Amino acid sequence: MTFAWRTAGINYLQYSNIAARALRRVVKTDLQAEIAKRQGITIKFAKWDNGKSSASVNIPAIETRAKVEN
Amino acid sequence: MFARSAIATRSAAPALNVIGQTRNMATLKEIQNRLKSITNISKITASMKMIASTKVTRAQRAMKIARIYGNVSSDFIEQAEVKKADGAKELVVVVSSDKGLCSGIHSSLSRHTRKYLADYPEAPVAIIGDKAKSQIQRLFAQNMTYSFNQIGSTIPAFDETSAIASVIISDKSIEFDNIKLVYNKFASAIAFETTEIECFPASQIVEAPGFKSYEVQEEILENLNEFLFANNLHWALVEGHAAEMAAKRTAMENATKNAGDIIQRLTLQYNRGRQTVITNELIEIITGASAL
Numbered sequence: 001m002t003f004a005w006r007t008a009g010i011n012y013l014q015y016s017n018i019a020a021r022a023l024r025r026v027v028k029t030d031l032q033a034e035i036a037k038r039q040g041i042t043i044k045f046a047k048w049d050n051g052k053s054s055a056s057v058n059i060p061a062i063e064t065r066a067k068v069e070n
Numbered sequence: 071m072f073a074r075s076a077i078a079t080r081s082a083a084p085a086l087n088v089i090g091q092t093r094n095m096a097t098l099k100e101i102q103n104r105l106k107s108i109t110n111i112s113k114i115t116a117s118m119k120m121i122a123s124t125k126v127t128r129a130q131r132a133m134k135i136a137r138i139y140g141n142v143s144s145d146f147i148e149q150a151e152v153k154k155a156d157g158a159k160e161l162v163v164v165v166s167s168d169k170g171l172c173s174g175i176h177s178s179l180s181r182h183t184r185k186y187l188a189d190y191p192e193a194p195v196a197i198i199g200d201k202a203k204s205q206i207q208r209l210f211a212q213n214m215t216y217s218f219n220q221i222g223s224t225i226p227a228f229d230e231t232s233a234i235a236s237v238i239i240s241d242k243s244i245e246f247d248n249i250k251l252v253y254n255k256f257a258s259a260i261a262f263e264t265t266e267i268e269c270f271p272a273s274q275i276v277e278a279p280g281f282k283s284y285e286v287q288e289e290i291l292e293n294l295n296e297f298l299f300a301n302n303l304h305w306a307l308v309e310g311h312a313a314e315m316a317a318k319r320t321a322m323e324n325a326t327k328n329a330g331d332i333i334q335r336l337t338l339q340y341n342r343g344r345q346t347v348i349t350n351e352l353i354e355i356i357t358g359a360s361a362l
Binding site: 002003006011012013014016017020038039041042043044045046047048050051052053056059061062 | 207211212214215216217218219220221227228229230232233234235236237239240289292293296297300
C-alpha cells in the first residue's frame with residue numbers, strides 16, 4: 001500500500017498538518033479565537049555546511065502554504 | 071552520560087564589589103546616580119519576573135498535555151523493546167531557545183552536548199534556538215547541520231514542531247540513523263535537568279523483539295515513525311519552554327532581591343555620607359565663628 005501523498009513528495013507530518021488545517025477552518029466561530037492564537041509560524045532556519053551557515057530563511061513548506069492561502 | 075542536574079538558583083555576587091570600590095572615594099552625587107540606576111534595573115527585573123510567572127503557569131499546563139503524548143510514544147518504544155543498533159550514527163538535536171536571562175538553562179544544554187561531542191566528534195548537530203547555537207558553534211561549527219531560530223517566545227505549537235521535524239527528516243544529505251534530542255526536563259519550579267530522548271529509525275523498530283505483536287505494515291510504520299519523532303520533539307520543546315520560564319522567574323526573582331540589597335546598602339551609605347558632610351560643615355562654621 002502506497003500513499004498517494006507520499007508519491008507526491010510530502011511526508012506524514014505535512015500531510016497530517018494539511019488535514020489539521022482543513023479541520024481548523026471549519027470549527028465553530030466561538031472556538032476560532034482559541035485556534036487563531038496558535039497560528040502564524042515565525043521560525044527560520046539556516047543550513048550549515050563545513051562550519052559556515054547560510055542566511056536564515058523561512059521554512060519552504062510554510063512559505064508555499066502562506067502563498068497558497070493568501 | 072546523563073545530565074547533571076542544575077539548580078537554577080544562583081546569587082549575583084559581583085554586585086558587592088561595586089560597593090567596595092566606592093566605599094572611600096564616592097561622592098554623594100555618584101552614589102545617588104548609582105542608586106537611581108539600580109532602582110530602575112530592579113523595576114525591570116521585577117516586571118520580567120511577573121511576566122515569567124504568568125508564562126510559567128501556562129507553559130506548565132501545556133507541558134502536562136505534551137508529556138502525555140510523549141509518554142505514549144516512549145511507552146511504545148519501551149514495549150517493543152527497541153534497541154539502538156551497534157555503530158548507529160546519531161544526529162544530536164539541541165532544544166534551546168532564543169531568549170537569555172534565565173540562568174544556566176542554555177549553558178547546561180550546550181555543556182551536555184559538548185560532552186557528547188567529545189566522545190563522538192563526528193556526530194552531526196542541529197540546534198533549535200540562538201542561545202545554544204552561539205555557544206556550540208564556537209567549538210563545533212564543523213558538526214552543525216541546521217540551526218533554527220525565532221521560536222520559544224510563546225508555547226510552541228505542533229504546527230511549528232512539525233515544520234522543524236520536516237526539515238530535519240526530509241534532508242537526505244545528512245547521514246544519521248538515530249536522533250538524540252537534548253532538552254531540559256522540568257523537575258520543579260526551581261530545578262531542571264538536562265536529559266535526552268532517543269528517536270529510532272524504522273529499520274531498528276522492525277528488528278525489535280516486541281514489535282511483531284503490534285502488526286504494523288511497513289508503509290504505516292514510516293508514517294508512525296515520522297510522527298513519533300515530531301511528537302518527541304514537541305514534547306522536548308514544550309517541556310524545555312516550561313523549564314526555561316521557570317528558570318527565568320527564579321533568576322529574575324533573585325536579581326530583584328539582590329538589587330534590593332544593594333539599594334539598601336547604598337541608601338545607608340548615602341545617608342551616612344550626607345550626615346558627614348553636614349557635620350563637617352557645622353564644624354567648619356563653629357570653628358570659624360570661635361576664631362573670630
